[in-house]
Amino acid sequence: MNVIYTDFPIPKPYNTTEILRYCKAENSTLEVKSLLNECLSEIDGKYKNSVCYAEFNIKKLENGIDMGFCETKSKSLEKHLKNCEGIILFAATIGIECDRLIAKYNRISPAKALMFQAIGAERIEAVCDAFEEKIKQKYQNKSKMLGVRLSPGYGDIEFEMQKSIFSVLDCQRKIGLTLNESLIMSPAKSVTAIIGIGENYEY
Amino acid sequence: MNIREYIKSNFLFLDGSMGTLLQAKGLPVGEKPEVWNVSHPEIICDIHRSYFDAGSNLVCTNTFGANILKFSEEKLEEIIFAAIKNARTAACKSKGTQEKWVALDIGPTGRMLAPFGDFDFEDAVEVFSKTVKLGVKYGADLIFIETMNDCYETKAALLAAKENSDLPVFVSNAYSQDEKLMTGADPSVMVALLEGMGADAIGMNCSLGPKALIGVAKKYLEYASSPIIFKPNAGLPTCENGKTVYDVSPESFANEVCELMKNGVGVVGGCCGTTPEYIFRLVEKSKEIEFKTLKEKENTCISSYTKTVSFGGNPVLIGERINPTGKKRFKEALKGNDISYILKEGIAQQEKGVEVLDVNVGIPEINEEKMLKAVVCELQAVTDLPLQIDTADIKAMETALRRYNGKAIINSVNGKRESMEAVFPLVKKYGGVVVALTLDEKGIPKTADERVAIAKKILSEAQKYGISRKDIIFDPLALTISADNTAATETLRAVNMIKNELGCHTLLGISNVSFGLPNRDDINSTFFALALENGLSAAIMNPYSEKMLGVYYAFCALKGLDQNCEEYISFFERLLPETSAANLKTVDANGKQPLTLKNAIVKGLKNEAARLTVQALETVEPFKIVQEIIIPALNTVGIGFENKTVYLPQLLMSAESAKEAFEKIKEALKSEKGENFATFIIATVKGDIHDIGKNIVKLLLENYGFKVVDLGNDVSPETVVKNVVELNAPIAGLSALMTTTVPAMEQTVKLLHEKAPWCKVVVGGAVLTQEYADEIGADKYAKDAMETVRYAQQITASD
Missing domain, CATH: 3.40.50.280 (Cobalamin-binding domain)
Known part of the structure; x- marks a missing residue:
């Protein structure tokens, strides 16, 4: 049986350039920047950054890969995992508060809603980065290398895989992450992904 | 024996984990454990039996995910039938001599409810109802709702249990490290909601080990009057030689749980990682502990999905502005289904410092039930303040209470038989603190003594419905002094008597007192001060009035309710900068050019755009402002956007500013007929x-x-x-x-x-x-x- 771990990574401080890039405002005015600051102070302290993950051994099949929790025919995965013996499967979220703020401002200030969309997008990436950094260390100590993270929807990786991921990682129980019938995650600022593990493997 | 009676004077031992043991017995990754009730009944039965043998009084059926989202109706029935049968058989086979019960286990649906997810509240109630009905049909002794990490979904499950059975219901939530549910509710919020709706035992399970959950358990001990459930994990899982092990041993698990039992926690067991050995140790270790009945808590308290507000400490301010009475623009918004206007009223009042929002949307031209439901749901998407559901329409009241995520104030019931018969059952079913007006079939009595007599009548009637006196707040009714110059003094006397003689809380709609008089603010604020001095617990008031807020903050400071007068000083400081900032911003960023309306819109300065529109309206025709200033400003930004010199957030900010300007223009046009928009x-x-x-x-x-x-x-x-x-x-x-x-x-x-x-x-x-x-x-x-x-x-x- 695979152990499902939970982890609470601490992301790096905000990258405001990145946030402004997400809302397509690289050269923004003073007013836009002050709106961003207002939003950042409003969401301050409201994150629930959490990750659940498990490790699986993988097997090459005649036509695709058995990843230990489901089989896939994705060529993107095949390419990225060709030198791997296992994978880390994880789900990460920044929690529901960002969704609350987006829902709130969708109703009363679309500019702020846009800002929170961008902030949420930047934060969930930062949480994933922090998590990846942490486990990279762990695996380096065992002389294993980790690949890049790949999510359903990237390349030809099936969206349908979300169902298997949610069922095997028990995301709802572990980190409060849910999946609806259209395979959309809630909280929305969340990521599920696969990272390859290999001896001397580097992608 | 009846379990409701049993837990009043005995510790109740629950079981430990089912999932952990099933995995050990070879349940494959990804397979639904509920299916094993049918395919491997002997294994399930053995697991239940091992818990009974270890000393459990109650086992939960293997039905955590048994619902119609995961199984067909036929399959679901088959599973629940088998699951209850397995647990029953185990109870019979076990040699344990303790009292034994079988609980229908219900876990979360795995879907997020609207407004943050796409799953409708009533659909969730429906899903839970199907499971509950089958549990009743096949003879479960009680319903055990567990591992819920969202307040709203917990409400849906409890409502389904209550509506479809008379069985006792236990409700247990899963808290994270920050001692809140995933969607933000803390223990005080859950206690308010669940006790309000009449759960038989409440508490926590899963997510953490016993030590990490002590903080949450202590909060329950502080707030709850019902028996408390404590069912933690065996700590955190790790992998050792390919096997999952948990880091809290049965011995230390038992020790830690026993500590809480000494303090009053009565319903104990284990979640992930715990086995019969854990339960056995716990039962053994706790033999010497004396059972302690929890004290009835007298705290009057309401909640939203993340916040509670208590009565009896600082006076509670309830914003009165979501109410169409005497407000033309508000009525227009209701008729035009313009909910965003109403939401803005809510947020603006919250910014002024109110703790509760009164919500009244009753006008004859609209369907109040539909509108109240929509407004309550939408308000809960933009504000975390508890709401006061204010309506005379009983159907609308029920619909709103049903949807409301938390424990609301219900406004109102009165001493008329008809009113009590309609409102009290709703208070009982959905929970809530109800405002009771001291009037009856004969109208509003003139004297305080007569009003207190009605209050007593209401109290004794409420008791018959099982409604506790802490869940009633009296409104002894402020009447205008312009019609009767003893009106205010009698009301004040009634406030005093209800507080001191009946020991109940009071609330007043302050503004009524000055009806028909000029300069109402002075009368209102003075009356407010007098009422507070007489012991008023809450006021429905206008938070835009600086005088009213001034009275509130000054009162708290004078009464020693405001440490170092901090709140008072910060209120005063909030008053200051607004005026000076407005003056500063009339000049452009470079400090030279005065800011024009057009520029305010182009730059996206909302408040400035609104202010400058009001200014412009003094001299310029509304239509001209639209044609010559607002539309050209929007076009400037639009063209800039197309040429990529203006970026998206700025475009939105400009559009919002233009909307503010339009809002002011609409107000100016209020005498004229609204346009017929497509x-x-x-x-x-x-x-x-x-x-x-x-x-x-x-x-x-x-x-x-x-x-x-x-x-x-x-x-x-x-x-x-x-x-x-x-x-x-x-x-x-x-x-x-x-x-x-x-x-x-x-x-x-x-x-x-x-x-x-x-x-x-x-x-x-x-x-x-x-x-x-x-x-x-x-x-x-x-x-x-x-x-x-x-x-x-x-x-x-x-x-």
């Missing part, structure tokens, strides 16, 4: 949640005078069609950002053309092109928001 239905299609583009289009359309009905994102074709047909909309806009959702767009277009052939469909979004749009049969492809506006104008002009 309806534009807008939605992001099923499977897609990207709504930024859609929001831009919506805002611009509103700027150009359309009545936009926004259906949100991930919207099914059927929902779009239903709304178009209901509102007879001439035009609908669909947005999609992902290639995977273009088929959903195509379905929506087809269904619209079939069921609503009059409606023109305009499509847009990053992945769309003219060719795509033609292929899926849309009437129009718009490359950006402006093009959509132009097309909509063209369509509605030719109508």
